[in-house]
Structure formats: C-alpha cells, structure tokens
Amino acid sequence: xxxxxxxxxxxxxxxxxxxxxxxxxxxxxxxxxxxxxxxxxxxxxxxxxxxxxxxxxxxxxxxxxxxxxxxxxxxxxxxxxxxxxxxxxxxxxxxxxxxxxxxxxxxxxxxxxxxxxxxxxxxxxxxxxxxxxxxxxxxxxxxxxxxxxxxxxxxxxxxxxxxxxxxxxxxxxxxxxxxxxxxxxxxxxxxxxxxxxxxxxxxxxxxxxxxxxxxxxxxxxxxxxxxxxxxxxxxxxxxxxxxxxxxxxxxxxxxxxxxxxxxxxxxxxxxxxxxxxxxxxxxxxxxxxxxxxxxxxxxxxxxxxxxxxxxxxxxxxxxxxxxxxxxxxxxxxxxxxxxxx
Numbered sequence: 081x082x083x084x085x086x087x088x089x090x091x092x093x094x095x096x097x098x099x100x101x102x103x104x105x106x107x108x109x110x111x112x113x114x115x116x117x118x119x120x121x122x123x124x125x126x127x128x129x130x131x132x133x134x135x136x137x138x139x140x141x142x143x144x145x146x147x148x149x150x151x152x153x154x155x156x157x158x159x160x161x162x163x164x165x166x167x168x169x170x171x172x173x174x175x176x177x178x179x180x181x182x183x184x185x186x187x188x189x190x191x192x193x194x195x196x197x198x199x200x201x202x203x204x205x206x207x208x209x210x211x212x213x214x215x216x217x218x219x220x221x222x223x224x225x226x227x228x229x230x231x232x233x234x235x236x237x238x239x240x241x242x243x244x245x246x247x248x249x250x251x252x253x254x255x256x257x258x259x260x261x262x263x264x265x266x267x268x269x270x271x272x273x274x275x276x277x278x279x280x281x282x283x284x285x286x287x288x289x290x291x292x293x294x295x296x297x298x299x300x301x302x303x304x305x306x307x308x309x310x311x312x313x314x315x316x317x318x319x320x321x322x323x324x325x326x327x328x329x330x331x332x333x334x335x336x337x338x339x340x341x342x343x344x345x346x347x348x349x350x351x352x353x354x355x356x357x358x359x360x361x362x363x364x365x366x367x368x369x370x371x372x373x374x375x376x377x378x379x380x381x382x383x384x385x386x387x388x389x390x391x392x393x394x395x396x397x398x399x400x401x402x403x404x405x406x407x408x409x410x411x412x413x414x415x416x417x418x419x420x421x
Contacts, residue, residue: 137294139164140172144181144200144208152185152199173198181207224270232277232296233257239285245358247373256280258354263346266407271296272343275303276350283314306344307351309333323375330376330384337391342400345392349407352388356414363418382419389415 143158155173159166173196176182181204186197200208236256243252259276268276274296281287282304293301308314310332313325322329337348362370371378389411393403402408 139168140176140181141208143169143172143176144204147182147198147200148205148208152197155194155196155198158198170194170196176204180204224264224273228270228296229260229274229277232274232300233260235287235295236277236281239281239287243284247362252280252284255354255358258357259347259350262350262353262407266346266350266405268346268350269343271299272303272347274300275307275347278304279307279347279351282308282311286316303343303347306336306340307347319375326375326380330388334384334387334391337388338394340400342402345400345402346405346407348388349392349402349405349411352385353407353411353414356385356411356418360414360418378419385415385419 139162142162146158146161147153155166155169158164158173159169162169173182173184177184177198181201182198183201184196184198186195188195233253233256237253240252240256244250245252245255256277256279259279260273263273263276278292278296278300281292282289289301289305292304309329313329314322317325333348337345340348359370368378371381374381376384389408392408393401395401396403
C-alpha cells in the first residue's frame with residue numbers, strides 16, 4: 081500500500097519540480113528568486129485571536145514607497161518624513177540593503193552618527209509592487225491563494241537547492257512537496273499548507289525565522305518554528321554531532337507534540353508520513369541496509385515513530401486529537417508495516 085502511494089506522490093511532485101525548474105530556466109541551479117515581502121495589517125494565529133504584524137515590516141514598506149517616489153533619499157529625511165528615530169531608520173535601511181531591496185549611494189560616519197543616501201533597487205521595486213496587487217486565487221472556491229503557495233515552493237526550493245534526500249540523488253524539495261500534498265488532502269488551511277512547504281527550512285538551511293515571518297506572515301512563522309527541532313542542535317551542525325544529540329532532539333520533539341495544538345500535530349504527522357513512505361520504499365528495495373544512512377538504528381527509529389504517533393493523540397478525544405484523520409491512520413499503518421506493533 082505505501083509503495084504504490086509513494087510512487088503516485090513522487091510522480092505528481094516530479095511534475096511540480098519540472099514546472100518550477102522550467103520557469104526558472106536554469107534546471108534548478110538558481111531556482112530561488114527572492115519572494116516579494118508581505119506586509120499584512122493583521123495576522124490571525126490559531127487560539128490567539130488577532131495580533132498586529134511586526135511594525136518594522138510596515139515601516140520597511142513605507143520607506144520603500146518613499147524611496148520609490150523620491151528615487152533616492154537620506155536617512156535624516158526619511159526619519160523626518162515618518163517621525164521615526166534616526167537610529168531605527170538606519171537599522172531598517174541596513175537590513176533592506178542586506179536583503180537587496182535598497183542600495184547605498186553614500187554612507188558616511190559623522191560626529192552625530194551616520195549619514196546614508198539610499199535608493200530603491202529593482203528587486204525592492206518588484207517586492208513593493210507585488211504588495212499593491214491583490215493576490216488572485218487560482219480556484220476561489222477552494223479558498224487557497226495558489227500564488228502564495230507557489231511563492232512558498234520557490235522559497236523552499238531555493239533554500240534546499242543544494243540538498244538531496246538521505247542516501248539518494250533525489251532533490252530535497254520532493255519532501256516538502258510530499259508534505260504539502262498530504263496536508264491539502266487533509267483539509268489544512270493555507271497557512272498550514274505553506275508551513276508544510278517550509279517546515280525544514282529553519283533546521284536545514286541558512287534561512288531565518290525573520291525571513292519566513294516577513295515573507296509569509298507570523299502565523300506561518302509560528303507553525304514552522306513549532307514543528308522545528310532546536311536550531312542550536314541542527315543548524316550548521318555536522319552529521320556526527322547530530323548523531324550525538326539524536327535521542328535528545330527526538331525526545332524534545334515528542335514532548336513538543338504532546339503539548340501542541342491540532343495544526344502543529346497535523347504538520348508533524350504529514351512530515352513523518354512523508355518520511356516513512358520513503359523509508360518503506362527504500363526498505364523494500366534495499367532491505368536492512370537502509371538503516372545505515374540514518375543517524376539512529378532501526379530500534380531507535382522504531383521507538384521514535386511509535387512514541388511520536390502516540391503523542392499526536394494524547395489525550396484521546398481531545399480537541400488536538402488527530403486520530404480520525406486519514407494522514408494519521410496511514411501513518412499508523414506504515415509504522416506497523418515497517419516496525420511492527
């Protein structure tokens with residue numbers, strides 16, 4: 081069962097990959113084109129009601145609009161225009177320059193601080209224009225903004241562009257696309273679907289929490305952070321070091337799932353289901369040799385999968401229980417087939 085489903089998923093995702101590689105016209109070597117910044121007025125986080133978005137993001141947008149109108153401006157004139165502290169303006173301008181949205185024509189350190197002459201770049205103009213056009217829905221009846229989901233796929237493909245699935249030559253982006261497919265089939269919200277695409281970006285790539293929140297909003301950022309292992313133990317860490325912390329990282333993940341809400345549980349469930357589908361396929365083709373490519377033995381992996389699946393339905397029948405969802409039922413079946421009861 082897992083084998084046939086895995087083949088179907090891989091075939092569909094290969095079409096997605098082909099589409100994005102063709103659109104980039106570089107067969108994946110430089111797929112990532114920096115997504116436009118998103119500046120939403122409010123963001124709703126499950127269980128937390130409404131909260132204001134990062135005020136700095138709003139100031140970034142306003143400064144870019146000012147630079148677009150004036151062509152170039154000094155930090156002092158920007159501070160005066162928006163009644164902002166010059167130090168705050170300087171910090172925003174430096175960050176916009178790091179992201180490629182502005183260019184400094186002049187930068188002087190003077191007695192009272194710093195004098196900057198900045199102008200907006202083509203990349204900044206493109207990002208700004210994207211925020212002014214209401215996103216179109218490929219299928220309004222479905223309730224998803226597929227342009228936004230496509231931007232997330234581009235972002236993830238760029239972040240993972242030099243990575244492959246363990247012990248294979250399969251581009252890593254296949255895995256986030258598997259997770260996206262599972263989530264959409266299980267009725268995930270748009271934010272949850274996008275978090276599925278981005279769920280490994282924090283752990284495995286140089287991309288940051290701030291970049292995710294700026295481009296896709298606080299709700300997506302919170303979901304990705306909740307589903308990620310500790311960055312201190314994963315980001316830029318060698319495989320040897322990861323082997324040493326494997327049990328600690330997985331124990332932390334299990335405890336996180338026990339106290340998480342339904343969306344985070346479904347996100348982690350989709351990730352584990354996509355992984356075990358691949359594992360099932362590799363196990364049937366390579367036998368017991370498959371375990372050599374992992375940071376833990378078959379026995380340790382069995383412990384982890386059983387425990388995290390149990391955590392997803394604790395307490396039984398609660399509002400966070402996902403036991404009746406098709407993704408969870410398939411995860412349970414695959415765990416039994418690979419590891420036994």
